[in-house]
Amino acid sequence: MNAFAFTPEQTAYASSVRKIAAEQLVDLAAAGAEGAVNRPLLKAMGSHGLLARLFPGVENGQPTRQAAATDLCLLREALATQSTEAETALALQGLGSYPVLQSGLDEQVQRWLPAVAAGDAVAAFALTEPDAGSDAAALQLAAEPDGDGWRLTGTKMWISNAPEADFYTVFARTTPGAGSRGVSAFVVPGDRAGLSGEHLDLVSPHPIGTVVFDGVRVNRDELLGEENRGFAVAMRTLDLFRPSVGAFAVGMAQAALDATVEYTASREAFGGPLVKQQTVAHTLAEMATRTEAGRLLVYAAAAAYDAGEQNLAGRAAMAKLFATETAQYVVDQAVQLHGARALRRGHLLEHLYREVRAPRIYEGASEIQRTIIARSLQRRG
Template identity: 85%
Template sequence: MTAFALSPEQQSFAEEVRRLGAEKLRPLAESGTEGAVNRPLLKEMGALGLLARLFPGVDGGSPSREAAATDLCILRESLASQSTEAETALALQGLGTYPVLQSGQDSQVAKWVPAVAAGDAVAAFALTEPNAGSDAAALELAAEPDSDGWRLTGEKMWISNAPEADFYSVFARTTPEAGSRGVSAFVVPADRAGLSGEHLDLVSPHPIGTLVFDGVRVERDELLGEQDRGFGVAMRTLDLFRPSVGAFAVGMAQAALDAAVAHAQTRVAFGGPLLKQQTVAHTLAEMATRTEASRLLVYAAAAAYDAGERNLAGRAAMAKLFATETAQYVVDSAVQIHGARALRRGHLLEHLYREVRAPRIYEGASEVQRTIIARSLASS
């Protein structure tokens, strides 16, 4: 990849993912139950090898500790342009599994990663709490020593795939009043005694819920990384995935743009197609320009991550911020161009209009991204 375009091999991969998304995954996504984990969809994504692309080497029994950020962005943008449900399912599998992959003991990696890659196990990333959202270092879930392990007591909230996941990457406080320096990470099977949860009724096609830990026992080999270093485990995963949230947004923006262009070419009003109306044409031009600018920011940040360049946090934050804000603008503009028909239940844009709002909040709200960018300027 150059600073300006994907390589021919990457373009071919993107085209193949878009084809699979349209032909194989979209029908399964549309037949699923909104607000529930779509296990048939995950199983098909596993059979097609898409989930394995998150974990290089998993098929050979020795998974790499990280996929290329650029590959992750290609996957997410391509899937999002065809099926946001498939994209989100893939992304959540990666987000929930990467703390295990990057920081877990070999026994835990062998237990969970191949099952996720095959579409047989559902993962979840359990960081947020009722009183700790963007300020993740303020989390309160307590991990108290118990023999050669810990017992977890407290609550998690706004957790994607909860309470239906098969395991959770959980972040808990092992040292009180130590901020980010007193957080540890654990992998917790969903069937562990004392762990319960419930769904939250949100505008979301996938489950989001709460988790309650009532003295949940975790073993020494379920610690991810080192004790009191769990905040770094979380940030390592989020740093990798943040540019790809922008890629998800770019995929949605592109789908909305394509729909708006097609509609403007065929819809006749005031004696000609809408595309001949200057206000519509200029709006489409602005939509296209912002979408392409977002794409360049996203892939530049991913390429920088893969190259090990400095100031990655700032670049990733720029990519997520600009792409998610752009997607909101592009989808809203596409709805405006279509008029009332775009708000009918089942219309592509009605679906995108509901989907596009959340990425401006999760994995660091837009305001948090601006703070990260400002800090990166001060340290550069």
């Protein structure tokens, strides 16, 4: 694939996703309660085949392959231009499910992924803890041996879809003091005895909460991958999803840019359309240039991933870093050019302003992305 031009099929698909989102998903998203899982929205996304795009083959009962990184980016960007709630719902389903798809036993794959694709099951990715965020290798959720399985004790925090998820991919410490080499991954049903949690009230309207494990039993067949190799399970999923976080950011930036172009062309000020003011026109030019640069970085990283290129961490980090920082800039400038009206509750830009901040933190904060980029340069040297 040419990393810098979409095929006609890709362009048509992105257009169809935007149309479905605008006509079928926006109202469902608006009807949902902020901070809670929107199951009607997920069901609609399942019925339109959007969630199935995460799992090629699921329609035939064989969800055994992961989606191409480029397709994932196209899907996330297209949804984000219309409904950040729908985009986030899809992304969280993928993030919570992919450790099962990539590393789970066949029976776990068949139990959970068709239901996720249909919008009937809610997934969650449970990695972060109160004292283990960017330094994920420092996690302390204990997995203590218990017969032919383990018991999990501890707390996870900032977990998307918690505490409402139907299953969690959980990363726990099976070998104390071993850093990233002592972590194992498990799939844990949300109704398992000893599992509880609560919602967290955040600026962005995402369903996020804590999960408390009070001696929660997990069985041997719920282990994902090999014992003490769970950190690799987490990184395998995050490596695929990191460029698509950038695609989410590009979608938000594009929505803010489109709204601002339209507004400044119609808003009369100082004897003519606002866009005729040079400072406004130059700001729009900067917003558009940064958005397009972010888009190119995102899809170049995704194409490199799909092509099987090695040592992709630096490219994925560049894409995520630049696109999320760009989205913050573009949305902020859009608010500035709209003026006070953009601060009213319910305005598109008020919504985007609350949404755009989080991607600079989750799945590796901007500072972590810079560290990854620097390390990749050192290895290359």
